[in-house]
Amino acid sequence: MTMHFLLLFSRQGKLRLQKWFTPIPEREKKKIVRDMTTMVLGRKPRSCNFLHWKDLKIVYKKYASLYFCCGLDAEENELLALEVLHRYVELLDKYFGNVCELDIIFNFEKAYFILDEFLLGGEVQETSKQVVSRSIEASDMLQEVSERPRSR
Amino acid sequence: MPAPIRLRELIRTIRTARTQAEEREMIQKECAAIRSSFREEDNTYRCRNVAKLLYMHMLGYPAHFGQLECLKLIASQKFTDKRIGYLGAMLLLDERQDVHLLMTNCIKNDLNHSTQYVQGLALCTLGCMGSSEMCRDLAGEVEKLLKTSNSYLRKKAALCAVHVIRKVPELMEMFLPATKNLLSEKNHGVLHTSVVLLTEMCERSPDMLLHFRKVCLLVPQLVRILKNLIMSGYSPEHDVSGISDPFLQVRILRLLRILGRSDDDSSEAMNDILAQVATNTETSKNVGNAILYETVLTIMDIKSESGLRVLAINILGRFLLNNDKNIRYVALTSLLKTVQTDHNAVQRHRSTIVDCLKDLDVSIKRRAMELSFALVNGNNIRGMMKELLYFLDSCDPEFKADCASGVFLAAEKYAPSKRWHIDTIMRVLTTAGSYVRDDSVPNLIQLITNSVEMHAYTVQRLYKALLDDISQQPLVQVSSWCIGEYGDLLVSGQCEEEEPIQVTEDEVLDVLEGLLVSNLSTPVTRGYSLTAIMKLSTRFSSVNRIKKVVSIYSSSIDVELQQRAVEYNALFKKYDHMRPALLERMPIMEKTASNGPTEIMQTNGETEPSVPDTKHLPLVTQPANQANDLLDLLGGNDVVPVIQTTLPTKPASAGGELLDLLGDLSLSGGLAPAPSVPVSQPPFLLDGLSSQPLFNDTSAAIPPMTAYSKNGLKIEFTFERANPNPNIAVITIHATNTTEADMTEFVFQAAVPKTFQLQLLSPSSNIVPALNQGSVTQVIRVLNPQKQQLRMRVKLTYTHKGSPVQDLAEVNNFPPQSWQ
Secondary structure, eight states: OOEEEEEEEETTOOEEEEEESSOOOHHHHHHHHHHHHHHHHTSOTTOOSEEEETTEEEEEEEETTEEEEEEEOTTSOHHHHHHHHHHHHHHHHHHHSSOOHHHHHHTHHHHHHHHHHHEETTEEOOOOHHHHHHHHHHHHHHHHHHSOSSOO | OOOOOOHHHHHHHHHTOOSHHHHHHHHHHHHHHHHHHHHTTOSTTHHHHHHHHHHHHHTTOOOGGGHHHHHHHHHSSOHHHHHHHHHHHHHHOOTTSGGGGGHHHHHHHHHTOSSHHHHHHHHHHHHHHOOHHHHHHHHHHHHHHHTOSOHHHHHHHHHHHHHHHHHOGGGGGGGTGGGTTGGGOOOHHHHHHHHHHHHHHHHHOHHHHHIIIIISOHHHHHHHHHHHHHHSOOOTTTEETTEEOHHHHHHHHHHHHHHHTTOHHHHHHHHHHHHHHHHHSOOSSHHHHHHHHHHHHHHHHTTOOHHHHHHHHHHHHHHHTOSOHHHHHHHHHHHHHHTTTTHHHHHTTHHHHHHGGGOSOHHHHHHHHHHHHHHOOTTTHHHHHHHHHHHHHHSOHHHHHHHHHHHHHHHHHHOSSHHHHHHHHHHHHHHHGGGSOTTHHHHHHHHHHHOGGGHHHHHHHHHHHHHHOOOOHHHHHHHHHHHHHHHHHHHTTOOSSSOOOOOOHHHHHHHHHHHHHOTTOOHHHHHHHHHHHHHGGGTOSOHHHHHHHHHHHTTOSSHHHHHHHHHHHHHHHTTGGGHHHHTOOOOOOOOSOOSOHHHHHHHHHHHTTTOOGGGGGGGTTSOHHHHHHHHHHHHTOSSOTHHHHHHHHSOOOTTOHHHHHHHHHHHSSSOOOSSOOOTTSOSSHHHHHHOTTTTTOTTSOOOOEEEEEETTEEEEEEEEEOSSOTTEEEEEEEEEEOSSSOEEEEEEEEEOOTTOEEEEOOOSOSOBOSTTSOOEEEEEEEEOTTOOOOOEEEEEEEEETTEEEEEEEEEOOOOGGGTO
């Protein structure tokens, strides 16, 4: 699943997470974010979850108030991409317990850490939910241990 | 200085801002605080500050001053620092930044760290955004980690290797040894990433592909793994809705696809497992369908047996009936890919596909439309067209242009009758007239012209359409042209196909004049209607009215209209004797290709200089005497002298030079009927007649020349330009012999200066018959990219009256047109 980017944004178009898997200039990133939010938010309610944008396939899914949107190569399997997005949501849910948008807002760095245990270079690196969760837990533990008493 | 505020507190504060300006103010304040903290080289709070900076960056504010701080965090010993540092690096530092390379050393150290989570961070960062230089420097470390027994690191190293290979393909070789045992892993994470790595290598290098296929025998291994996944019982760790590790299954299927592509043995080896997956996978949820989808793609791409292919297409057919839109969409996309190769199998699902035209989803409708057009053939044209026209009526504007073009193309290819064809075109023009592409207008006009027996019917229907609605420009343009051309048929009520309508000349002129004054008409449309009115001057009797209209427009503000009107006026006054000939009925336009407009352009270019004589024969529908009149007139006319020079040098054809000119016209540029001058044409009416072929056009005839004449042997060169490359001159040599003995073993050789390239084709024979009884011809092609003056040295050898003769000569008298 070669992903070019993964974006999370709210119903109002506010960006909550942006992961880029290819080097893109800052200005272009902003444009892509704008285009994605406009296109996805402009979709009719019961449309299918796939779009075409330039030479990429765009797969998006709405979970509560958050849109998960990724850009893929044209030959990729869109149905599997939906599964990938779903798996990420499940991982977030397991970590935060009934995850909601606020969790992602206030703990955005954790959302990134979880993503980095699930995807690497745009590909799935671990297919087991438990393994990912355990890795995150262990990393968090390591972080606590390495911290001085004063918290961040 | 007080401790910088915590991340979460900052987030909370910023979210209380009620306006953009308020938010900006808070952010600026905090940024200033962070900046001074960075300046003080505060180690304690660097992590916190960078985290806050990353948050503000996500909101869209600049954060470049934090780049170096990320590097410092990465270099720190604390895991917390490293975590945020690497995150910051991935967000703020891509390979375009200069400081990017400074990370290399840190990453190298961290790749060898004692803690696997630190190593993991480094691998992740490198695999996500490592530049080519970094990849080159660190590939060795990655390769080492690829061989470790630690599965946590191994899986990350595999994907990191994928990134390295993508960035620096030459490094692929070095990872080959490490891939040896990858597939014997039990760990799914490692298995999955290994398959990704192998896929990347196979896709990039055909040698690797062969190696993996033949030497490593990858296919049986993959088949085995896939089989285990399907047959094994419930595995809680990898289960998704009853399916075991769908991610891995899909990746394996994709790798199988690459291995089986164009290889019979591999394809056969995977036949069974593909059939098994195709029939046994649960289809109730998306995940099962994702696997089926990948299976179908694999089956269609490898050399599978026909039974399997039919199975695959049937799966797609079932997908089409699925409630889930995504599945329907995916099915349509796949069917579109396979419709060329497995046309009949896809045809079976035609009615389902056509039903999808009525789907609510825009993406599905578009796919269904494309697929429907691909499925149209001679047998189903009537039924399909009905559906497609209905679709055209009701679809969104974004589809109309493409649908209209598709309808035209399909109608052209498979029209069961001319009347049906014209009716279909009419329907498109009236329902989607404003969305029709501009280039359809000349195509349609050509089609109408060539359907001779339908002229009366067509013009009648178009006229009636005009009465209803003059807003759709393509419709109006085609209609005006037809009325101008066939107005006489309209008023004489000659229609056979349907009830002829009663219409007078004045009514027709009213309609056309109405177009001229209407706000809805574009300038192009106005041009069409003025010309149409003018043409009617030879078909109608109310010439005075037409004269009046034309003279009114000779002072029009629109320059194009003005010019036309002035010229038409001139036609009434000074050149009235030419008017009937100029405004004659258009001949049938030859069309060598039956596809879209681009084809016409190409064939025009190609056929122009070397149009064989036979092409002109169908054009002879005009009375010859009028043609000759025109010829006389042009011959004596000092307005356009150029016509005189080109006429005699054009290759002789049946029916006189007028037909030649018209022949050129109709082939070049689609719509260029004699009297109506398209916008880009040179101004004078008569120039318009001779049109483009004269001046810059590459088909302008180049006069022949005598290259050599000595001892009874005469060699003449005739020229053509080879289209599409105007830098190539095609010279045909004609060797003739005036002596009483044959010249045998005749060999012609030529040499050109270095800047040219020469190609000599085979001669017609090597005997030049005596007494000009025949000639030897040979074609020379000269490539002259620098457009330098053509010079040639020729060497002739032959046997004459028993003795060998050899001669060298320089040829310098090439006409300028042959090399300019």
